[in-house]
Amino acid sequence: xxxxxxxxxxxxxxxxxxxxxxxxxxxxxxxxxxxxxxxxxxxxxxxxxxxxxxxxxxxxxxxxxxxxxxxxxxxxxxxxxxxxxxxxxxxxxxxxxxxxxxxxxxxxxxxxxxx
Amino acid sequence: xxxxxxxxxxxxxxxxxxxxxxxxxxxxxxxxxxxxxxxxxxxxxxxxxxxxxxxxxxxxxxxxxxxxxxxxxxxxxxxxxxxxxxxxxxxxxxxxxxxxxxxxxxxxxxxx
Numbered sequence: 001x002x003x004x005x006x007x008x009x010x011x012x013x014x015x016x017x018x019x020x021x022x023x024x025x026x027x028x029x030x031x032x033x034x035x036x037x038x039x040x041x042x043x044x045x046x047x048x049x050x051x052x053x054x055x056x057x058x059x060x061x062x063x064x065x066x067x068x069x070x071x072x073x074x075x076x077x078x079x080x081x082x083x084x085x086x087x088x089x090x091x092x093x094x095x096x097x098x099x100x101x102x103x104x105x106x107x108x109x110x111x112x113x114x115x
Numbered sequence: 116x117x118x119x120x121x122x123x124x125x126x127x128x129x130x131x132x133x134x135x136x137x138x139x140x141x142x143x144x145x146x147x148x149x150x151x152x153x154x155x156x157x158x159x160x161x162x163x164x165x166x167x168x169x170x171x172x173x174x175x176x177x178x179x180x181x182x183x184x185x186x187x188x189x190x191x192x193x194x195x196x197x198x199x200x201x202x203x204x205x206x207x208x209x210x211x212x213x214x215x216x217x218x219x220x221x222x223x224x225x226x227x
Contacts, residue, residue: 004158031213042117043159043204045214056214090158094213103149104215106158 003027004107006091012113013081021076021110023091030095031055032074033104034066037088049074081114088112118142119207121218129226134192136221138205141186145207149215150179150190153202162203163190195225 004025013019025032033056034046048056052068063079078085088109094102120139128134136150146167151159165172165179165188172179178191192199202222206215 033214041219043215043217045216048213050213056212102213103161103164105161106151108156108158
């Protein structure tokens, strides 16, 4: 009964490949997020979707494309992977629409290694 | 530009004593602050939060203090337990913007 799940947990791939990371939440939340944890351990927001609509798109290369087929899923597709994309990617969700004080619940992370 | 800073990368305390983790921020637009706890190979887990209209929030052994004039918040854990050993992240958000800005984390080690 995992609340926010991500697959795969580990992903090792070659430069130039295209890969996807999937995220699902069973909490009934309206908003989902992707964060990247870089080598300095900062978690930085990449995207946020509210009811399948993109509401936040930080300065992320357009090789990264989020897709939300429904409000319980937010997948991250990455084209033409580069060495600098190696990081841990966390999916999160939060319960309310429009509320500024919502707590975000995180998935276990996907460690992406680009060789 | 780090808007949320955790200047102590690590902290070690004895079991039963108080742990104090500190966090500073620079963006005066932040109005909601959270602490997350993270174990290795897991995602961050929400611990406690505080709104900018308050200066203290308590939940069991965990208390968060907010000093808006100093743009500083702290997390107190009393008494500390070995199971509290983890990385603690401070995070903040701006009203209306549904994204968190995180600090770099403080690794807490509670010695038995």
